[in-house]
Amino acid sequence: MAAPFPAAVEDAKALICDLCASLYKMGWVGGTGGGISIKPTPEHIVMAPSGVQKERMQPDDMFVLDAAGTVLHTPAAKPPPARPPKLSECSPLFMAAYELRGAGAVIHGHSVNALLATLLDPDATEFKVTHIEMIKGIEGHGFYGNCVVPIIENTARECELTDRLRQAIAEYPQSQAVLVRRHGVYVWGKDWIQAKTQAECYDYLFQAAVEMRKLGMDASKPPAPPPLPAPAALPTSNGHAHDGSTPAPKKARMAPHGAATRSLPTAVVLDIEGTVAPISFVKEVMFPYAQAHTRAFLEASYESSETQEDIQLIRQQGQEAVIKAVVAWVEAAIGADRKVGALKQLQGHVWRSGFQQGKMRAELYRDVPDALVEWRSLGLKTYIYSSGSREAQRMFFAHSQAGDMRPYLSGFFDTTSGAKTLPASYKDIALRASSSSAWSKDHIAVQEPRRGPELGDVQCNRPGVPDKCPGMCSGGGSSGSGGVGPGILIINAGTAIATGGTGTGGAGGRGGFGRRGLLGNGGAGGAGIGGSSSVVGSGTSIGGQ
Incomplete structure (x- = not known):
């Protein structure tokens, strides 16, 4: 007989039932669509089944998986007209957020607001919004910032979205969600509270953008x-x-x-x-970032005219070798906090790469x-x-x-x-x-x-x-x-x-x-x-x- 699951797993089963009933009333999980999964312990993931009435689920309907996505527990079948238990088609997409973002919970909803947000520009690969209050409810974002959510194209089956969703998660490290065109949205958080909070904030932003468009306003543009x-x-x-x-x-x-x-x-x-900004941020984040990424940056952009100009400026400081000498000179100059134009220019190019890739954010x-x-x-x-x-x-x-x-x-x-x-x-x-x-x-x-x-x-x-x-x-x-x-x-x-x-x-x-x-x-x-x-x-x- 299998060992019983920790109490946190049993609590998560009941919690998913309550949350799905709430989301059903909001119109996010109607018609058996959508779902939730929660990772209550590092070793366990609780996941709602597929093809069931989400507002009527019971704790004994839940699947339990391990951290790698292997099913540990399949719920028992119930008498007709109940359908046989089936693991959600969303499971590989939920796993993407757990593996790539260290999520503690993931929500998939079919909100009409999310669907319409993907159609504001049918060719756009991103949803953007700025200067709206609820942006502050998204981790790492503020009122003045650009809240960007990637949009991926839909497929006939949910599981076929996996590669596209994983790519979007990797390419947009600041986003806490991925939109699926003409379909819905995936939102995650460090725990179920943050996932729910962010899902509600995102839905507010989607609706605000749609309503602003009706009034001739563009939510992606800041007010002048x-x-x-x-x-x-x-x-x-x-x-x-x-x-x-x-x-x-x-x-x-x-x-x-x-x-x-x-x-x-x-x-x-x-x-x-x-x-x-704190001096500590510049000294402890930006300078070390430039030191750690100078070699990779130079090797990746060595043929560009911009990098050649950077190297030429540093050559003028008396260095003879190229990448090896530049790296050594940069590390020494940063360590001595030298205010040299050639160093500042190269650092700026390395930082630009880090900022654009979402690896750094100014404090x-x-x-x-x-x-x-x-x-x-x-x-x-x-x-x-x-x-x-x-x-x-x-x-x-x-x-x-x-x-x-x-x-x-x-x-x-x-x-x-x-x-x-x-x-x-x-x-x-x-x-x-x-x-x-x-x-x-x-x-x-x-x-x-x-x-x-x-x-x-x-x-x-x-x-x-x-x-x-x-x-x-x-x-x-x-x-x-x-x-x-x-x-x-x-x-x-x-x-x-x-x-x-x-x-x-x-x-x-x-x-x-x-x-x-x-x-x-x-x-x-x-x-x-x-x-x-x-x-x-x-x-x-x-x-x-």
């Missing part, structure tokens, strides 16, 4: 960021605008939320490491996406200045855990503008960022500004950052207690750039970007950046109280 308002003329001490032609306006221009923005900067320049501090959106709504341009190449910066923000944040950035600077430790680099960036020409296609059209820009700096102390600035944060400038007026605000994790910043109203002393992050507590107030009553690290934001 609000246009940047035209900069207001800045008053001088004699009450005239800087061009001297007309009297300065008596009232400050108003931000979208009704707050005065007279003392806001015209642009914000952010560092990456320790400012918008931003949680307040960063909201800060970028808020600054955009206030009319601020936001730029990135980092030692990584501009291409690497773009890939970083395109593949963050919050989604693609590039629409909220006005441009990118790297060390071609100069070393981060040189004040001249920031003056050059300030001239460019304050240009009347906007950035186009990730590069700036440089023009002579009408007036010299003011500069101010704020240093942040973030988790994962060495304690370079014990005072938490400080606003730079030269006008007494303030300093950062309508000019360029530079935010980083330890490089002090106190190069000016007279402004109108100042920075409010030493307030600004504190422990609570880039936005902090404050709204947009009249005291300027930080506010005169704020203290170091208080968390007041642009526009203090």
